[in-house]
Amino acid sequence: MANIPLAVTSFFLIMFAVIVPLLLSPSALGQEMASFQSHEVHPDGSVTFRYKDAAAGKVLLHLDGMAEPLAMEKDSDGIWSLVTPPLAPEIYGYGFEVDGQPRLDPKNQTVIPNLVSLENEVNVRGSGPQLWEAHDVPHGVVHHHFYTSKVVSGLVDGRSEYYVYTPPDYDRKKAYPTLYLLHGWSDLANGWTAVGRANFIFDNLIAEGKVKPMVVVMPLGYGDMKFVLNGHSGWDDNAAIERNINLFSQALLTEVLPQVESEYHVFKKRNDRAIAGLSMGGMESLTIGLTHLDLFGWVGGFSSAPTVERLDVQRLDKESQFASLKNKSTALRLLWIACGTEDHLITTNRQLVALLKSRDVPVTAVETPGMHDWQVWRDNLAHFSALIFQK
Numbered sequence: 001m002a003n004i005p006l007a008v009t010s011f012f013l014i015m016f017a018v019i020v021p022l023l024l025s026p027s028a029l030g031q032e033m034a035s036f037q038s039h040e041v042h043p044d045g046s047v048t049f050r051y052k053d054a055a056a057g058k059v060l061l062h063l064d065g066m067a068e069p070l071a072m073e074k075d076s077d078g079i080w081s082l083v084t085p086p087l088a089p090e091i092y093g094y095g096f097e098v099d100g101q102p103r104l105d106p107k108n109q110t111v112i113p114n115l116v117s118l119e120n121e122v123n124v125r126g127s128g129p130q131l132w133e134a135h136d137v138p139h140g141v142v143h144h145h146f147y148t149s150k151v152v153s154g155l156v157d158g159r160s161e162y163y164v165y166t167p168p169d170y171d172r173k174k175a176y177p178t179l180y181l182l183h184g185w186s187d188l189a190n191g192w193t194a195v196g197r198a199n200f201i202f203d204n205l206i207a208e209g210k211v212k213p214m215v216v217v218m219p220l221g222y223g224d225m226k227f228v229l230n231g232h233s234g235w236d237d238n239a240a241i242e243r244n245i246n247l248f249s250q251a252l253l254t255e256v257l258p259q260v261e262s263e264y265h266v267f268k269k270r271n272d273r274a275i276a277g278l279s280m281g282g283m284e285s286l287t288i289g290l291t292h293l294d295l296f297g298w299v300g301g302f303s304s305a306p307t308v309e310r311l312d313v314q315r316l317d318k319e320s321q322f323a324s325l326k327n328k329s330t331a332l333r334l335l336w337i338a339c340g341t342e343d344h345l346i347t348t349n350r351q352l353v354a355l356l357k358s359r360d361v362p363v364t365a366v367e368t369p370g371m372h373d374w375q376v377w378r379d380n381l382a383h384f385s386a387l388i389f390q391k
Helices: 007-023 191-195 198-207 231-236 238-263 280-291 308-315 320-326 346-358 374-387
Strands: 039-041 047-052 059-063 079-083 090-098 101-103 119-124 141-148 159-166 178-182 215-219 273-278 298-302 334-340 364-368
Touching (some): 039 119, 141 238, 159 238, 178 280, 198 374, 215 238, 273 280, 273 374, 280 298, 280 334, 334 346, 334 374
Parallel strands (some): 178 215, 178 273, 334 364
Antiparallel strands (some): 039 047, 059 090, 090 101, 090 119, 141 159
């Protein structure tokens, strides 16, 4: 299967080959063998970042969890450095900005996969294994599937993909509930495993008895590849947003879901299906879940990117859809909407929660400290997955 051409994978490899050299300044390209550490994690959780460019006039550090970039200082050897405050145990994305231009860390080979912007990764470890790290427990398996889509626009040869996590005790003799887990805008199909470490989170929570063993489906989350490949401008075009959601919904419900339910031993009733996602994926999961009450009994949105107007007027009929959400026969087992308090989307998420409550639709609203980043979404996944498929 590995030799099948795939639009997103091919695009990412090309982008990586073309853009990474541009992100590394000429003076930076010779740094690989320099005798300094570019990212040094200290016992208290603080991190020293270093970047060498004697000719630069200003270097900034962009770090997950920081609202503003941090200014670095240059020494006599032309090395710019910065020591952060102690950081909580987490996986942090970071990148440098040199005289207004983005730069990767040339001494860190760990690059977070993304279709729009690239950054490096540093792991601040705690006193013990963290939830998103591999523990000494039974591990599930992540399967990678390719298929030809007749719905998604802009794929090379129509080839699309999805990932499936099966729990450690997966046995084709018994059925499992299914969570459809959607990534955010600019992520690849493997966003939840490569960056979110979802497979380890499920391994550890299942081992602790906090989560029911389940099959987790992680599809490529675009209905129109132009929506991401054309950059941020798509978010200013309501028609483009609507087209992306509509096509993705069709692909998920008419292509991915039927394939999963034919290939894996899973239950096929609404109360045994859940759908959740982050950012763009949160908008998609809320839209699909709230308009297909016959298919999903559990719906979650993490830092979702909806507008109240779209969900209220364009996507949900005021009288029938909200009324059916309150009906005992179609009521969701769980509608869970979470967002970080420092996230730029907190206002629209609060508005959506208020709208749902004004219609007497049961909703669980969760606000946690944090911004629009994976630190919040890993935590969201852990809490949401512990609630679904419970009696």
